[in-house]
Amino acid sequence: MLKIYNTLARDKQEFKPIQPGQVRMYVCGMTVYDYCHLGHARVLVVFDMVARWLRNSGYALTYVRNITDIDDKIIARATQNNETIEALTARFIEAMDLDAAALGVIKPDLEPRATRHIPDMLALIKQLETNGLAYRADNGDVYYAVRGFEGYGKLSGKSLQDLRAGERVEVDSYKRDPLDFVLWKAAKPGEPSWDSPWGMGRPGWHIECSAMSEHHLGHHFDIHGGGQDLQFPHHENEIAQSEGAHHCTYVNYWMHNGFVRVDDEKMSKSLDNFFTIREVLKVYDPEVLRFFILRAHYRSPLNYSDQHLDDAKQALTRLYTSLRGMDTPSIQPDWSQPFTARFKAAMDDDFNTPEALAVLFDLAGEVNRSHDTNTAAQLKALAGTLGLLQRVPEEFLQGEAAGGGFDAEDIENLITERANAKKKRNFAEADQIRQNLLDQGIVLEDSPQGTTWRRQ
């Protein structure tokens, strides 16, 4: 039985889908005005892992991850670059797709874009107006009247009173309440705009997710995910919008992944301490990055550093090494086995990937001792549910000839040369060849079956 930590309940709860056997999940995706950073990588990988596990558990999943392709930052960046918004967003959507694919992230079933769902948003705002929860202010903006929604604050655990007491709530004279948020922004000269019952304008940030999730998943669905920083105000406002419009529960389970940190501080664009995915992938294999993300529990903070990535690389190398030379047919995990049962129990416990990976290492040790093909196949099958360990081991271990150096053919020639030296018991020469290769980051490993190599 799968248990999920529900932010709404502040506790782990048994997962019960609305419709038996089916799960509908919506995850807040990217605002496409720049390259994805490691924080984005974490959301992508974490919810890819969740999606895989749900499917693995037998659920028919509909996974929606939106793309925000209109907002203040996009407009500002396009102006700054002197390019159209369409060109800018197309460029970064393509980049995002490449980054996600490199990390082994399976595409969501649907990736709706805000600009393609303006009518849905207008209909939702209209409904809120009818319900007395939206009003047009003197500046032309349409706001959500937070006072009219009783449950406001239930997700973030904040009361309106506490929020008003906060020093950082800005006073905006056009709003009836300082906590009211914008649903529709009146058009400004030179900005993209759409026609609406309230005049030309563009959507506020929060309305798009309420509108697009409703369009694809209905008024009430199972799981809504995103980064911890979206809990408030974004997700809180989504609840206010969707429940305020339809008077029914919006989402049953809210999931929030923890931050990626650098030097114990949140990695964010505003702090300018972020690393982009592609930057990191220049140095590390994408599977190492995926492994690094899954090695921590999704709700814990994840500290980024080269040392930690190196560590992750070594660990993943151990797993691949255990599968090297093994004939591992692609099979489904046999959940009745002790190791697989442990793995499943870990994953069912709020997606405890660190514990699940520990099982993988125990299994690797077992493979190393027994050289049992079936055990190796189980290891590969389990890792496969996490999107790991599916490559031919040599491909991972030998990698690409990074930055010149020896290619595979050079290495094989040198191995032959060394084998001849060894045959003549000229160990000095043999060791010299091995050292030369090691200087290039190539490690040789002798065995009764011959010599194999890998990159450090």
Place this chain on the structure above:
RNA sequence: GGUGCGUUAGCAAAGCGGUUAUGCUCCGGCCUGCAAAGCCGGCUAGUCCAGUUCGACUCUGGAACGCACCUCCA
């Protein structure tokens, strides 16, 4: 100021009221011509202070420190 979360060995990171977590690093041993990989073993874990208990890293209370949200952010 308000609210929430965290503090585990050299580093990273889980579970668990009593039994080796796991990975990396480092140190022994086996194996090897020597290595590497692997195997076997080792390395002063549980921020502090009280309490509950036969027994607490694990439960309760408090303190210290750290982080996050309250503003755009995954």
